[in-house]
Amino acid sequence: MSITINDGVFIIISGLTIVSALGVVFSRNIIHSALFLVLAFLGVAGIFFELGAGFLGLVQILVYAGAISVLIIFAIMLVMNVEAEKTNLPNPSLKTHLWGACLALLLIITLGTSIWRSELFQVLGPPAVSDAVGLLAELMLGNYVVAFEVAAVLLLLAVVGAIILARGVEEE
């Protein structure tokens, strides 16, 4: 079995993603964790690009990687008075470790079996679609327009709720 350029790129990008995901978990400084998360998201975006889904990759960068800065700000504001090296310490109790391992195993089994059984688990050629953005737009604003708009309203409600929770309602 020979390795093509595409395979090489995939191995490098996915390796980078996995390493930075591990970095998120094992960093002791929460700012470093957040920055590793940026790298992990960029890696996922790279995998999207490699699969020919450029639009999704860019959404990944804009929505996930770009928004990390806000997350970092929150981290700074919440943990400013603790020493930075002690902001993301591992949980010492064995019980939580076991529970975490069980949950992770469950997730892996569920995801793995569903991917294995689905039709997605085939080696396909590069997608034949040239105008993926147009097709996505037609799906979102055509067939699934109600779900799309409901999700938008839900997000708006969440934002308004967060503002009210943060500022508090004025007493009459």
Added chain:
Amino acid sequence: MEHWFLNIAHWLTSWLVSLGLAPVWAEVILLVGQWTCIVGIITLNVLVLIWLERKVAGFMQQRLGPNRLGPYGFFQTIADTLKLLTKEDIIPSQTDKLIFKIAPMFFIIVSVMLYAVLPMGQDMAVVNLNVGLFYFISVGSLSTICLLMAGWGSNNKWSLLGAMRSVAQMISYEIPLAFSLLGVVMISGSLNLSDIVQAQHNLWFILLQPVAFITFFIAATAELNRGPFDMPEAEQELTAGAFTEYSGMRWALFFLAEYTNLVAVSALAATLFLGGWQGPFLPSWLWIILKTYLIMMVFMWLKWTFPRIRMDHLMSLSWKVLIPISLVNIVLTGAGIEIFRWMGW
């Protein structure tokens, strides 16, 4: 003259293939060559830009500006660059070392990556991406993180405050920036920058979308952290904002990246609103350079004319004025397109 650069690229690839190299690797080498050219042009152009900025500032403030070295003080920036290159690389002891070191590198990488999709002449984009405009916006949003890294890594109150301000400002102004571009996208029906240039064959979009152009211009000034929106640096109150602890070449990298962003955003404005590389008589790559410089002159004019505005005014300008205006512009553009279609144009 029109096809100089295309001919060079074509000649290079065919020469490499004739040497017995696989076409894929020839493409890779061509890509590396293109990036080297872009980085070189950016770096040399910044020398001119800094000199120009200081001259413009001098003109606005009725003084001479740099005038000692070379004709009209032109060699001043070269001397400054040499000084910066030879300075000691100081890393303060209390910083978050790794983040402090890589922040300027990431910043310059992100700014250079913006150039991948810009059409610098007919058929002269490095990558002719279908979603080019979207690429520009989403990659541009990464520069916020780099500023935050600089601000946090410096472990300095001024730096952190400057970084916080720049994040608030850049995230707020990304929304009107993207919304103002939607009008152009709706009319041209494409996110591909080359297609958008082609769509302006008869009429520049600045005439069809004047409101969008003004909104874009204001939002871009804020995204670039340039005066009158340079709150993140605000020399009088924050020393130099996120760059306070940086010196020597690391500081120069930030400076370089800021001007790189300025050129990229001006080129984007020229591409979207001023007809891109289209124009009579001169070759296409010269037209885009002329238009980009025109827009950069307006940026400089604004910077040295207006005083800095207050942070809360800055935020309310984005959320209460620019975003509603750009939303109304989208609705009106949609209605206009439908009316034109209905009338059969």
